[in-house]
Amino acid sequence: MSEPSPMTDNDTPTEAAGPQMSIDVVSIFPEYLAGLQLSLIGKAVDRGHLRLDVHDLRDFTFDRHNTVDDSPYGGGAGMVMKAEPWALALEHILTGRGSAEDGDSPDRGLVDGAAAGPRPTLIVPSPAGQVFDQRIAEDLAGRDHLVFACGRYEGIDQRVIDWAGEHFDLLPMSIGDYVLNGGEVASMVMIEAVSRLIPGVIGNPESLTEESHEDGLLEYPIYTKPSTWRGREVPEILLSGNHAAIARWRRDRRLERTAEVRPDLLEKLNDLNKDDLAALERFESERSTVTE
Ligand code: ADE
Numbered sequence: 001m002s003e004p005s006p007m008t009d010n011d012t013p014t015e016a017a018g019p020q021m022s023i024d025v026v027s028i029f030p031e032y033l034a035g036l037q038l039s040l041i042g043k044a045v046d047r048g049h050l051r052l053d054v055h056d057l058r059d060f061t062f063d064r065h066n067t068v069d070d071s072p073y074g075g076g077a078g079m080v081m082k083a084e085p086w087a088l089a090l091e092h093i094l095t096g097r098g099s100a101e102d103g104d105s106p107d108r109g110l111v112d113g114a115a116a117g118p119r120p121t122l123i124v125p126s127p128a129g130q131v132f133d134q135r136i137a138e139d140l141a142g143r144d145h146l147v148f149a150c151g152r153y154e155g156i157d158q159r160v161i162d163w164a165g166e167h168f169d170l171l172p173m174s175i176g177d178y179v180l181n182g183g184e185v186a187s188m189v190m191i192e193a194v195s196r197l198i199p200g201v202i203g204n205p206e207s208l209t210e211e212s213h214e215d216g217l218l219e220y221p222i223y224t225k226p227s228t229w230r231g232r233e234v235p236e237i238l239l240s241g242n243h244a245a246i247a248r249w250r251r252d253r254r255l256e257r258t259a260e261v262r263p264d265l266l267e268k269l270n271d272l273n274k275d276d277l278a279a280l281e282r283f284e285s286e287r288s289t290v291t292e
Pocket of ligand 1: 125126128173174175176177178179180181182183263
């Protein structure tokens with residue numbers, strides 16, 4: 001789905017009520033996340049729907065070189081992110097207290113003073129996590145406070161992940177079965193998918209209900225003017241003005257596309273009506289005639 005319609009100036013901002021969600025991101029490359037200031041998410045922050053803070057992990061180190069990594073115990077290639085800077089950064093977020101630069105000492109546990117209330121959700125992007133999807137995006141969109149811990153190198157010392165599980169609702173999350181260089185891009189993917197579901201972030205909420213994955217089906221093909229382009233016509237039914245027929249045609253295209261490209265999604269659906277099932281049977285028999 002491309003960029004949905006932005007909010008208009010007539011939309012009521014919620015500054016008075018405060019942001020509907022807080023997002024913190026911890027990274028050694030905070031500049032990576034600058035893209036989030038653009039477009040609808042940047043607008044949502046400006047309008048007070050969303051609070052977004054990006055923290056530099058190196059601000060929670062105390063040595064001259066701002067070291068965040070070390071060699072793995074047991075040997076092996078690559079480096080491992082050290083536990084303590086992560087613990088300090090996460091404690092800073094939990095307590096709203098200052099970073100190393102504000103004078104916290106490196107070995108002082110701050111979590112005892114953490115604000116009471118529901119635990120924030122800590123998302124740790126990792127190829128070893130549960131695979132992120134629209135259902136998880138919807139779940140996360142209903143939460144108050146998300147924290148993204150962007151690991152680099154071979155990953156983060158497991159002890160600080162285990163420790164964080166005592167203070168956060170911990171969710172190791174993968175964005176797909178491939179390996180990235182770090183969690184920044186994966187975090188941006190998840191932040192974009194989640195924040196666009198927050199009420200008010202997208203001006204026209206209908207654009208949320210009419211898109212791929214919203215109800216487990218892929219999106220229908222879309223067209224705009226001119227009606228003939230380089231000899232290719234827009235499907236005639238879309239010019240007919242017959243809304244019921246257009247709705248059925250669109251539904252059929254969604255079913256057809258999903259059956260072709262993502263049959264695994266169809267298997268998960270249990271609310272297909274008899275017209276849907278008839279359409280699927282028709283596509284199936286058309287396909288088997290073509291391949292015979
Ligand atoms: N970090 C590296 N690869 C990743 C992936 N596929 N998903 C989330 N985080 C990652």
